[in-house]
Each structure stands twice: as C-alpha cells, then as structure tokens.
Amino acid sequence: MAKRSSQFWALFLFSIGVFMAQLDNGIISAALTTINRSFDVSANWGAWGITIYTLGLAISLPIVGKLSDRYGRKKLFIVEIALFGIGSLLVALSPSFGFYLFARVVQALGGGGIFIIGSSHILSTVEPDKQAKYLGLLGAMNGIAAVLGPNIGSLLLDLTGKWHVLFLINVPIAIVLFILGLRKLEESSDPSPGRLDLIGTIILSLGILSLMLGLTNIDVDFAESLTRPNVWGYLLGGVILITILLFFEGKMERNQSGDPILPVRLIKQPRYLMVLLIGTLSGGLLAAMIYIPSFTEQVLGIAAENSGYWMTPLALAAGIGAGLGGMLVSKRGPVFTVIMSGLIAAIGFMLFPLWLETRWQFIIASAIAGVGIGVILGAPLNILATEGLKKDKGSALASLSLLRQIGMTLAPAIYAGFIARAFNNMGTLFAEKFPGILQQNLANVTLSAEAQAELAQIGQHMSSGGSGVSESELSGMLQAIQDPTLKQVLADSVGEITKTAAQTGFSGLYWTAAILGMAIIVGALVLIPLRKKSPQDLEVTEETV
Template identity: 30%
Template sequence: MELKHSNGHESGRVLPVLFAGVLMAALDIGIVGPALPAIQTTYGADERGLSWVFGIYILFQLVGAPVIAKFSDRQGRRAVYIACVAVFAAASLLVAMSPTFAVLLTGRAIQGFCAGGILPVAIAVIGDTFPAERRGRALGLIGAVFGIAFLLGPLLGGILLRWGWQWLFLMNLPLAAVVLWQAARLLPTERQPMRSPIDWLGIGLLSVMLAALAWAISAVDFGALATSAGSPRVLPALLLAAVCLPALLLAQRRAADPVLHPELLRSAELRLVGVIALATGLAEAAMVFLPAFAVTGLQVPETTASFMMIPLVLALIVGAPAAGRLADKLGPKRIIQAGLIMTASGLLVFGLSVLTRASFFTAGVLVGLGLSALMAPLRLVVIREVSEAQRGAGQGLLATCLGIGRLTGAAMVGGVAASSADQTTGYQDALLFAAGLLGVATIVSVALKSLSPAGRQMEQNHGP
C-alpha cells in the first residue's frame, strides 16, 4: 500500500503529533540536569556513575536511530512511531519507580533507544505526507523543538523537582498518552509490512560498532590524544569497532533487506551530507560548554550562566522555521552553505575576539542562526536522494552521523579545555578548531547538487 501526500489540512494535523513526540524525547536530555543531586542522594551514586544518567541515554539514542528508522521502512511509520512513544513512556515509569540505580540506568537506556527513533521516523513521515514545496517549513518547525526543549527543560525541571525528581519522568506519561491517541488517529495509513527476512546480523553488527565507537569517543582524552587512544579504556573499543565495520559491509551485501542499504552507501550526495553532519554535530556539542566558557571568561555566576545562552536559543527557534521556508524556495544547498558560514563565523568570534558580553551574545546569535539553517536542509537532501522505501533508513543514517559528531565534539572541547593551563584559552582553542572543521565542511558543500528551478518543479509535482 503506497503512501499518498496529504493535502494541507491533513498534513497540518499530523505535524503537532510529530512535534509533541520529538519534544518529549528532546526534553529528557536537558530536564535531568536539575535532578542529578537528588538522584545521587537517593541511590548514593558516585560522580562517575551519575554521569551515566546522561551518557547512557546518548549512547542508546545513537544506536537506536538507524535501527528503528529502518524498521519504520519495513513495518510502516505509524506502527513504529506509536511503539517508540509507548515504550519511551513505559521506560519513563521504570526510571521513576526504580528500586536501584542500575534499574534507573536500564530505564534511561530504553528511553534513549526509543528517543533515537522518534526523530528520524517523524522526519520520514514528513517526507511521506507533505508535498515537496512544503517539506522545508515543516522540517524547520520540527527543528525549532530543540531550542524550545533547551528553554523549557531546566524550567520544568526546577518546578517539578519540588515534588520529587521522579515527577521529571512521570510527566512524560500524560504527554505520551495524548501523542499515542492522536498518532493512532492521524498518522497516515502505512504500506503492508515487508516479508523479506529482518537483517538481524546487520542490526547486531551496526549496534555493536556504534556502541564501541561511542564508548571510545567518550573515553578518549583529546588533551593527550596519542596516549589516551592506546589506553586500555579506549583501544579495545576502537579495535572492536574496526573489526565490526568490514563485517557489517560484507553482511549488507548478502542481506535480503539490509539495515544499511547499498543505495545509501553508494550515494555520493549522502556521503557529502554525512561529512557535513559530522561537523554540524561537533559544533552543536561545543555549544554545551558555552555556559562554562562564560563562567571562566566573563566571571558569570554558575547559577545564571545558562541564561547567557538565551540569545543563541532564540536565534535557533526563530531561524529554524525561516531556514526551512527558504530551503523550499531556493533549494537546500544555498541554505546549508549559509548555515555553515554563519556557524563558523560565530565560533571565530568566540575564539578570536576579546571576550565581552557583547561579543558573546553576537557570536551566540550567529551560531544559533547558523545551526538553525542546517537542520531542515540536510534532512531535505536526504529525503530527495533516497527512495521512499529507504526514507527512514536515510534519516537514521543522518541522525547517526550527527550523533557521532556530537560525541566527538563533547569529548574534544572538554578534553582541550581541561588540558589547557588557562581554561578560557582552552575553550577558545577548541571553538577555533570546530570553526576550522566547519570551514572544511563548507568547501565540501560546494559539491552538493544544485536543484534547478525546473528540477524543483518536477520534485514538487512528482515527489522524490
């Protein structure tokens, strides 16, 4: 059963369902911060163990994205989206009711795995249901979710914490119930499930490879890269990932319905997008350190340092929908290039200028607008380049590249700053390095296809 593009009214009703699901998953990253001291008190966890409340969510989110997105190609978007939201809600209840810290981490892992699938499946639904000329603006609205989550997360966390940290996770239950109800009513009719065997070998190899790579990246010390890469904590994971890669490629050639279809691996355009996504993810991760940068460089109190991010976040919220609309009109290539240049410019201001509040806010606005201009257009390129049958897998691959970039960026910025004699200088050096990588990505983006007006019209009329 083939999916049909909805008319404007029908697709407009679908978008809030997708928006709410993505928001729920995005909130569960930032909202946990205020609860960490209370969780530590409840379970007596040490600092290293407590960091895994975040870390295990991100790790399993990375693994879940390509696997769940591929299942949405096989089983249909509605069934997989509903399953992700339902299991995410059940895992939220498990976290809130956890008798031990180990059970809490198990719940966070399940949450992360499901959250990894919610966004790429939502993007695939947009590709299925929205006409080509309206996809950019829809993707832009979804992109704005992450800025909204950044603002709402700490606020909701602080309010709900008064009644116990468990409520930060229990709040997902009513939201999930509404999303499930509306998703069952409004998400499009799906095609018949595929009858070819599931590529369990490919799924297993991909999951182990991504988990090993994520562990290695998170454990490496970029301040002493050569020594750290050969350490017992990092080297075995790198070797495991290296062994899994050729085994995965071989398995994909033999699978009836591979989790990473050769169509995705052969596409030069998708390889370019992957490189740009790695640099984009790295820049996104660097933004996490800006409050600490403000503390060391501007002597801002730790309790108010997050407020220094408000101009960046507002630029992200405003810019994402605008970038999506422009991508509909001009094609994604120009918007991607503008986004890369603006993000790199903002990072250069952070790294090269004498740090003042004015320069900090100016750089933040540039970075916010730049990152917002990369969200929808990158996803539009993937929608354009892959067949409908591989649309979910394509978005999962993009999410994986972004996730690897984020993990690398977090380890790189933190490691460089920690190893520097002056922490402010260390942050600036790391941000300059990120700007350089974005410069390379800008050069790479020149090779992206420019869709002519005739080509855009053909896509609008017939879809990808």
C-alpha cells in the same frame, strides 16, 4: 481539506514528540547531582545515566528508521511514544541505580527514533514545496528542546525539590500523544520484500555499541586516550563489526535474499557519504553549545546557578534559524542553505575569541552562532540525504542522525582538551603574570600598616620561590591573610589569572567550532558536482543550488 487536517495533526504530534524526547536528553543534566545522591553513587557512576541513554539512542536510530520504512511510521511512532512513556515512568519509580539505568535504556529506545519517523513521514506524504518548511519546524523543536533542557530541569528541580518530577511529567504527555496518534495519524510506509534482517540488526547493534563505548571513553587528553585498550579496543571492534556487516548486507542485497538493515546502495554513493560527513561536522557544531554555561561563568563572571539561563539567546536563535533554513531550502536549494549555515555559525563562533568582552556582546555572538546551527538542524541535510529516494527514507535519515550523534560524542573530548590544557598552564601564568597584575591592583587601594607587613611577607615568600609561586601556595596564603582589603586584592588578582586561562581555553574551543563551520562549507561545495551525477539506482532530481 481532509489531507490538510491530516498534515496538521502529523506535524503537531511529531513536533510535540520530538520536543519531549529531545528535552529529556538535556533535562537530566540539571538533576544529575541530585540523582547521584539519591542512589548514593559517585559522579563517575552517575554519568552512566547520560552515557547509557546516548548508547541506546545510537543503537535505536538505524533500527527504528528501517522498521518505520518497512512496517509503517504511524505504528512505529505509537510504539516509540509508548516505550518513552513507560521508560519515563520506570525512571521516576526506580528503586535502585541498576533499575534506573535499565529504565534509561527503555527511554532511549523510545525517544531515539521520533525525529527520524517524523522527518521520513513528512518526506513521504507532504508536497515537495512544503517539505522544507515542515522539516524546519521539526528541526526548530529539536534544537530549542536540546538547549532549553537544562534550564527547564533546573526550574522544575527548584520548584519541587524532587528529580522524579522531571520524568513523571513525560507520562501524561506520552499518553495524550499515544491516543491522538492512534486516532489522527495516517499510515505511511515503504514496504520492502524479503524477510527482516535480524542477523544484520544484531551485528549493527553490537558494532554501534562498540564504537560509541570507545568514543565515550575518550577524555581531554585525546592522543593519550587512543593508546588505552578501553578506547582503541572498542573502536577497533566496532570497525571490524561494521566491516563484516557491510559485506553481509552487500551479499544479501545482491542475492535479494532479504531486506538489509543498512541501505548499502546508498552508502556506496559519494553524494550520500558527503552528506553523512557534513552531518558529522554539524554534530560537532551542536556540541559546542554545551560549553556556553561554563563560558559565561568562567569568562563573563555569571553566577553558577544562573549560567544555564544564558543558553536562552542561542536557543531562541536556533529555533529562528531552523525556520529560516526551511525557507532557504524552498527558495535557494539545500546546498546553498548548508553553505549559509556553515558561514553564519563560523562567524558567530569566531566572534567569541575575536570580539567578545561584555555580556551584550555575548548575546549577539551566541545568537549568530545559534542561527547558523539552527539552519542546518532541520530541512537541508534531511532533504539531501533522501533526495531521489522512493524507499528507505527512514534508513537514510537514521544513518544521518547516527553520524551526527557520533560527531556530538567525539567533539566534546576535543573541546574539553583546550580548556584542560589552558588550566594546566596556570602555574606558568602565575609565575609570569601574577606579580604585574597584583601591582596594578595594589595601586588602586590604600593598605594599613598591618596589611603592608603581610604583603611584605608574601613578597619574600614569592621571591624565595625562584620560579614563582604555585596556585595552591597562593590559595594557602590567601586564607592566612587577616586584612580584608589585601585579601580582596589578592583574590581579584587570582581571579584575573583564572579568567585569562579560561579565555585561552575557550578561544581554542570556539576557533575549532568556527573551523568546523568552514569545513561544512567546503563539504557543501564538494557536494555540488556530486549531486549532478545521477547514480543508476537513484532518481536524483535537479535542485537549485
């Protein structure tokens, strides 16, 4: 009975902690413009509020994973919650933009490891037959919070008009979690001999920082970005530092002269490397979700202020999928679950370019994609990353989360490229398709003599242009038109061209997401024979595939 009560409190506290930390990762996007105005900074500078939080998360993941293994997951959970609560309070009270950025780093250091600590605690203390179900619940909280963050942020901002509330609300929750964590959580750890690897920790932090800075500097022109020093320079620096770290950690492990920050023996295993690759691909799938509001606005015609709410079907489906993933792992094994995740997500995203035309079709397609994403969020990859391990579970999960974060950082640059290229092609669309669309729309209305005269002037202007009229020229002519009927027809025709461009861009985006889903399936199939090879330093248990 006491053990059951302990498991309940652990699951409850970790779930609330994961939800709070992940919610904050998305909630700021709703208030970004308001925060920028508050500190009188440009949009480019304001975006650092998100970028620096992402950098802090990436740096903290492997460190928190290792420290939780070494010193105890209860202790690190308490520290993480305290840092997150203090960081949230400092953000809300920030007197300047520089202080605000500092406070966001404190927040990130506190929020980055809660999911890792919770997952490794479950894998270390819960019976194997219940682990998948509990991990699925943590994954559901993680996924739902990520999707609902912008919506909740918008709601709180509408109700209060103050962005500070978005962060102050974390403080009482953090206090409650801190007190209950001290009283209700049981300690779990995998203590390692030797001194803590401080040098490795510094090298790892600098390497991750360099890699993430390079990735965040990539913009919509992916190929051109790679030629810029602020991209390739940081990426090269990160690769060099990580390479140095691997040599350093390998020597430390061989000499048994300390406790390496990186699980080098794991990184040498093809099985674990394949799990990390699948984790990176799953991060790319998750990144596809952030374009849902733009899709609903530009393709389905949803008002901008309501577009964020259309994330709800995907969010609910992701929560259901995470629970389903836990059940599938228990019954059919983690590899089968990963395969089903990739398949369901690929089908959902393929429906966007192949089938989706109406709002109810969007709900169905986004829900299917959400289930697929949710399935992979919690149990299957976490179990695959830690199977057979008697120690370093936190480090193994931290590396997985870091690679997923890299996938989430890299994929948006690729996705945004499709949209940018489609809108850059608007001039060709106007030249080739606008006259025909305008004629079709004019056939449905009756124009006055004055409107016909205005239309004739527009026709002369377009024919004199030779290769067609540009979007900017059309915008100027539209403003000059006096007749409301003609103005509406022209506006509708321009809107159809814009929608066509948006459909082209989003089709490329969601086809790419579907390909990532298929790549996850391939990775899982490759993983099957790799799992059957029992490495010398791991006790790999046979699972049902």
